[in-house]
Amino acid sequence: MDMRIEQISRVVENQTDAALRKTGEKIINKERIFFDEGVMLFEKAGLPYVGALANYVRERLHGNKTYFNRNFHIEPTNVCVFSCAFCSYSRLYAQRDEGWELSIGQMMDMVKKYDGKPVTEVHIVGGVHPKMNLYFFVELLQKIKAHRPDLHIKGFTAVELDYMFRKAKLSVEEGMKVLREAGLDSLPGGGAEIFDADIRTQICDDKVNADGWLDIHRTAHRLDMHSNATMLYGHIENYKHRISHMERLRSLQDETGGFNTFIPLKLRNKGNDMSYVAESSVIEDMKLYAVSRLYMDNFPHIKAYWPMLGRQSAQLTLSFGVNDLDGTIDDSTKIYSMAGSEEQHPSLSTTEIVALIKQVKREPVERDTLYNEIKNYKDMDLSLMSNSPLYN
Ligand code: V47
Numbered sequence: 001m002d003m004r005i006e007q008i009s010r011v012v013e014n015q016t017d018a019a020l021r022k023t024g025e026k027i028i029n030k031e032r033i034f035f036d037e038g039v040m041l042f043e044k045a046g047l048p049y050v051g052a053l054a055n056y057v058r059e060r061l062h063g064n065k066t067y068f069n070r071n072f073h074i075e076p077t078n079v080c081v082f083s084c085a086f087c088s089y090s091r092l093y094a095q096r097d098e099g100w101e102l103s104i105g106q107m108m109d110m111v112k113k114y115d116g117k118p119v120t121e122v123h124i125v126g127g128v129h130p131k132m133n134l135y136f137f138v139e140l141l142q143k144i145k146a147h148r149p150d151l152h153i154k155g156f157t158a159v160e161l162d163y164m165f166r167k168a169k170l171s172v173e174e175g176m177k178v179l180r181e182a183g184l185d186s187l188p189g190g191g192a193e194i195f196d197a198d199i200r201t202q203i204c205d206d207k208v209n210a211d212g213w214l215d216i217h218r219t220a221h222r223l224d225m226h227s228n229a230t231m232l233y234g235h236i237e238n239y240k241h242r243i244s245h246m247e248r249l250r251s252l253q254d255e256t257g258g259f260n261t262f263i264p265l266k267l268r269n270k271g272n273d274m275s276y277v278a279e280s281s282v283i284e285d286m287k288l289y290a291v292s293r294l295y296m297d298n299f300p301h302i303k304a305y306w307p308m309l310g311r312q313s314a315q316l317t318l319s320f321g322v323n324d325l326d327g328t329i330d331d332s333t334k335i336y337s338m339a340g341s342e343e344q345h346p347s348l349s350t351t352e353i354v355a356l357i358k359q360v361k362r363e364p365v366e367r368d369t370l371y372n373e374i375k376n377y378k379d380m381d382l383s384l385m386s387n388s389p390l391y392n
């Protein structure tokens, strides 16, 4: 028997709670776990038990490989028609002098800053500005593609897309085709928050609801575009809300297979209307990653977003089900620094992200947005890397 199976079988056999033991056996046997079992893992299982199971599944799927990418963000504006309670970053239109609104020229200057540098992805996401419409973004996408055709454009949350398409009086499919034609390659996972309608009313009233979010991703998948999915946790949701959120994503993934990765997003509580909520502990965070790995059995990857978590917690997630770290970033996003993250200027050189992964005995593999492997750094010498302009 494979040593990993032997070890995890022993962990499960030694579990004294019969229901937790049965769920563990199902996971070892590659059987799907269901709603009540997911909730039970949160309620009853200790971190060592879910952690060992999640690490087993992670290694069964990916061994020690830990993916990362070289990317940067463009945040066109933080002016937003919505006022989500957890958002520290947005400003209403009436207060737009406190925020930023980038022109196409300014955004192209940001893209040109990377000329000759080996980034593979630009992530475009921002507030929902009432005057930046579909055709503004069509022009941006076209200009980026004309300048750098090989750069993968991952852009716009379902919240931004829903608003853009409705304003342009286009169906989701029509709008998505316009953006795809202009150069949009895939969708990021933002805006999902928690799908439960009551919680949504309390934390992000008015913006696209669960069905609308899922429909936008379903449509993208039907048009052969991939996307990611997120879940905002650690606020006023309970364990059932978390599992039912995952359940809806898992069902859509059964239908389309178009999701690449699931990204849990932890509420950071500075400078927003949810500062009264204490941030979740590192133990809760690791448990959430582990249960995500176990429940999202048809998602190939679980990603930790280090600008939100901090580097050390991000390293720790790699033992709790996570096999993917986003990314080099180059200090190009403000969403989490404005919400109180310890990472006030999030940026990692390739050498630094490789070192971070190697330090916890995992195998760093650079990927593109669609998880094609670009380079395995397992045998690369860190001191050689740190002296090379290619990796710094
Ligand atoms: O939808 C905003 C979240 C999201 C806070 O797809 C907050 O690869 C916690 O979705 N505390 C946008 N979360 C970011 C996002 C994302 C990030 C990295 C990679 C990908 C990807 C997607 O940020 C929003 C919202 O859920 N958010 N404010 C906050 N205070």
Ligand code: SF4
Pocket (backbone or CB within 6 Å): 080, 081, 082, 083, 084, 087, 088, 089, 090, 126, 127, 128, 159, 204, 207
């Ligand atoms: Fe606007 Fe997004 Fe912030 Fe909500 S989370 S207020 S939609 S920028």
